[in-house]
Amino acid sequence: MAKLVTDVVCPFCGTLCDDLEVGVSDDGTKILEVYNACAIGAEKFLHSQAKDRVTRPRMKQEDGSWKEISYDEAVEYTATTLAAARKPLMYGWSSTNCEAQAIGTEIGEMVGAVMDNTATVCHGTTLIAVQDVGVPSCTLGEILNRADRIVFWGCNPAHAHPRHMSRYSIFPRGFFTGKGAKGRKMVVVDPRVTDTAKTADIHLQVEQGRDYELLTALRVAFKGEWLPDTVAGIPKKTIYEVADIMKSGRFGIIFFGMGVTQSLSKNHNIDQAICVTRDLNEYTKWNIMPMRGHYNVTGSGEVWGWLHGFPFALDLSRGFARYNPGDTTSNDLLVRDEVDAVFVIGSDPGAHFPNSSVKKIWDLPSICIDPHLTPTTAVCKLHVPVAFVGVETGGCAYRMDNVPIECRKVVDPPEGMLTDLEFLERVTARVRELKGA
Amino acid sequence: MATVTLKPIKVPDLRLEADNIKPDAFAGKKAAEIADLHVYCGNSQYPLGEFFEVAGEGGATAAETEVVIDGDVSRVKYIGMKMTAGSVLVKGNADMYVGAWMEGGTITVNGDTDAFAGMGMTGGEINVLGNAGNYLGAAYRGDWRGMQGGVIRVAGDAGSDIGTFMRGGEIIVNGNVDVHVGTHQEGGTIIVKGDAKSKVGGQMVEGEIYVFGDIEVMMPGFQHIGDVDVAVDGVSGRFACYKGDMGERHPRRKGETIYGKLYLKY
Ligand code: SF4
Numbered sequence: 001m002a003k004l005v006t007d008v009v010c011p012f013c014g015t016l017c018d019d020l021e022v023g024v025s026d027d028g029t030k031i032l033e034v035y036n037a038c039a040i041g042a043e044k045f046l047h048s049q050a051k052d053r054v055t056r057p058r059m060k061q062e063d064g065s066w067k068e069i070s071y072d073e074a075v076e077y078t079a080t081t082l083a084a085a086r087k088p089l090m091y092g093w094s095s096t097n098c099e100a101q102a103i104g105t106e107i108g109e110m111v112g113a114v115m116d117n118t119a120t121v122c123h124g125t126t127l128i129a130v131q132d133v134g135v136p137s138c139t140l141g142e143i144l145n146r147a148d149r150i151v152f153w154g155c156n157p158a159h160a161h162p163r164h165m166s167r168y169s170i171f172p173r174g175f176f177t178g179k180g181a182k183g184r185k186m187v188v189v190d191p192r193v194t195d196t197a198k199t200a201d202i203h204l205q206v207e208q209g210r211d212y213e214l215l216t217a218l219r220v221a222f223k224g225e226w227l228p229d230t231v232a233g234i235p236k237k238t239i240y241e242v243a244d245i246m247k248s249g250r251f252g253i254i255f256f257g258m259g260v261t262q263s264l265s266k267n268h269n270i271d272q273a274i275c276v277t278r279d280l281n282e283y284t285k286w287n288i289m290p291m292r293g294h295y296n297v298t299g300s301g302e303v304w305g306w307l308h309g310f311p312f313a314l315d316l317s318r319g320f321a322r323y324n325p326g327d328t329t330s331n332d333l334l335v336r337d338e339v340d341a342v343f344v345i346g347s348d349p350g351a352h353f354p355n356s357s358v359k360k361i362w363d364l365p366s367i368c369i370d371p372h373l374t375p376t377t378a379v380c381k382l383h384v385p386v387a388f389v390g391v392e393t394g395g396c397a398y399r400m401d402n403v404p405i406e407c408r409k410v411v412d413p414p415e416g417m418l419t420d421l422e423f424l425e426r427v428t429a430r431v432r433e434l435k436g437a
Numbered sequence: 438m439a440t441v442t443l444k445p446i447k448v449p450d451l452r453l454e455a456d457n458i459k460p461d462a463f464a465g466k467k468a469a470e471i472a473d474l475h476v477y478c479g480n481s482q483y484p485l486g487e488f489f490e491v492a493g494e495g496g497a498t499a500a501e502t503e504v505v506i507d508g509d510v511s512r513v514k515y516i517g518m519k520m521t522a523g524s525v526l527v528k529g530n531a532d533m534y535v536g537a538w539m540e541g542g543t544i545t546v547n548g549d550t551d552a553f554a555g556m557g558m559t560g561g562e563i564n565v566l567g568n569a570g571n572y573l574g575a576a577y578r579g580d581w582r583g584m585q586g587g588v589i590r591v592a593g594d595a596g597s598d599i600g601t602f603m604r605g606g607e608i609i610v611n612g613n614v615d616v617h618v619g620t621h622q623e624g625g626t627i628i629v630k631g632d633a634k635s636k637v638g639g640q641m642v643e644g645e646i647y648v649f650g651d652i653e654v655m656m657p658g659f660q661h662i663g664d665v666d667v668a669v670d671g672v673s674g675r676f677a678c679y680k681g682d683m684g685e686r687h688p689r690r691k692g693e694t695i696y697g698k699l700y701l702k703y
Contacts, residue, residue, distance in 0.1 A: 085479070086451060086478055086479030086480055086481045087451050087478075087479030087480065111480070112479065112480030128578060131578060131579040132578075132579060132581075132621075210654070212636055212639060213635075213636075213654070213656060213657055216639060216640075216656055216657055216658045216682065216684050217657040217658075217684075218684075219658070219684030219685070220657060220658050220683050220684040222684075223683065223684065225658075225660075225683040225684075226660055226683070227657055228655075228657055231657040264616065265616065265617070265636060268617060268620055268636065268639065268640075271621075271640070272639070272640065275640065275684075275685075279684075317477075317479045317480045318454075318477060318480065319480070323578060324553070324577070324578055325578065326552055326553070326571065326572065327533055327552070327553070336452065337450070337451065337452075338451050338452050339451070339479075340450075340451060340479070
């Protein structure tokens, strides 16, 4: 008989589902079955069971081969590299827990690093907009129980956040939403006919890169002002109709994703979408929420927010916090040759950054902390495998609506493996010695 | 006017942060003292003299001090940041933040400037003889006050996001500009003598934008209210006048609603 671990939190996407059940072998070492998770969530748990998993740090040799080294040696290389650098980049932080993020920031403070997380290529533009114009938001629970107008703008939860629509936004019946999907009007704005768009009541097939114009047109329509015949490929009649649908709801929410945060206009799209939300609050109750990707990218913004006041692109090189996306963001720093060492944890810039940036990582002293083998581990000089957070160790993570949730440990990591936190604690101690801090 | 000449002698491997390169910091100092001022490369501090050969000396005050950078400083940030008087001449390209938060004096860059030039400036004059980067005369992140006074002239093209949150002063670009001109603008004048791409005047509250060439895609929040004959920076002509952004809030003064004005040259 297998044991069943209940109320497990899924450490994959920003939906951070907390209702998983995992079947574990009697001796508590193997994961046999994952219940309630979507396919990508289940895969994350099962992946930790891979037979060919790397369980010890590896150092790249002159000839390109890898040599297994001890954790002690890995700590030494990491600490000396960071301590010797004049402007190290410490990037990632989105697939690890807040405890590791906090101690990692301590290292960043001691060595004068630039700390950046995956928001830099994702929702960083959202954070810029929020700082510029504020944000009216709510929790996913409120949406489940109250929302009758749902807008998905430039995001595709059917594939990127598979349980989002069934758990919170479209299908569930809540306290004031007894009719479930029937009582909700769903609008999708996307240039592509995605699987999310196919389930919508209204799909606005906006012209690529014209979201800012369409958002502006909605604000003009709320005020009943004149509009050109079409805006962003959408007839003005439809825009006035959608404006009325939005105004007539009891409780509305705009969810948005990388289709608007990383396309033309970037932060301005979100800035304007927030202003749309603000305008709608003249008529009824509306909110806006980013569909955060990595399960704890939100947490890294929270941790840096409370430690240094800025949620990403945090430059600590001069001993105080500075922040200016465009200058202190990872890709700008890499392509402009502004950093002299790279430390990556809990993310995969090798897969997500432009080639010109990845080449720079290849050229620099570089360290990658990651349980998986990834394109990033391939370009870095040192790969430190660690236990899976949320599977083999617990810790705090923040859901996309800024709700902190404590992850659960389900099984032990392979014998002798360290967690992110344990490894970083040892690096911190060594950096402190080196810096005399 | 006393002149201090800085000759670049070493290209910084990382970028240099040199907020001390301004008449205010050089005034009243001899060459050796100026060479002793600090600059930063990442977390490390160096004397200015490690990267520049310093000749001449500062005047009694900033206003009597001229700084000449005799070479390329495309890897040096913050030149003329927060300067209040005097002048700076860069005989090559300069990196980010040229004249950011500048209050007075003149900066001339013979080459190009990177992003954030004239950010949040309140007075003085910046002349860029080459091209300017993004965020020219814009606001610092999170600030609702972009450029508030002074003049920025660019002989070539400028990048995106020029004059974001601008509240006063004048930006004149002889060439073309990229997307987002005067976003959230709430005062001041932007003149683009070439073409603009799109997102011109989005979320504009008040102020003026003139475009001599074409705008590829107009913002939907602007309404044509008539034509006017005006002289703009020495060029007179007939302009179509639009008011907007109609989706944005607008103040009322003397019983009248104030809009942003966008002028397109015929
Ligand atoms: S929706 Fe996201 S958090 Fe929920 S099970 Fe799937 S991957 Fe995990």
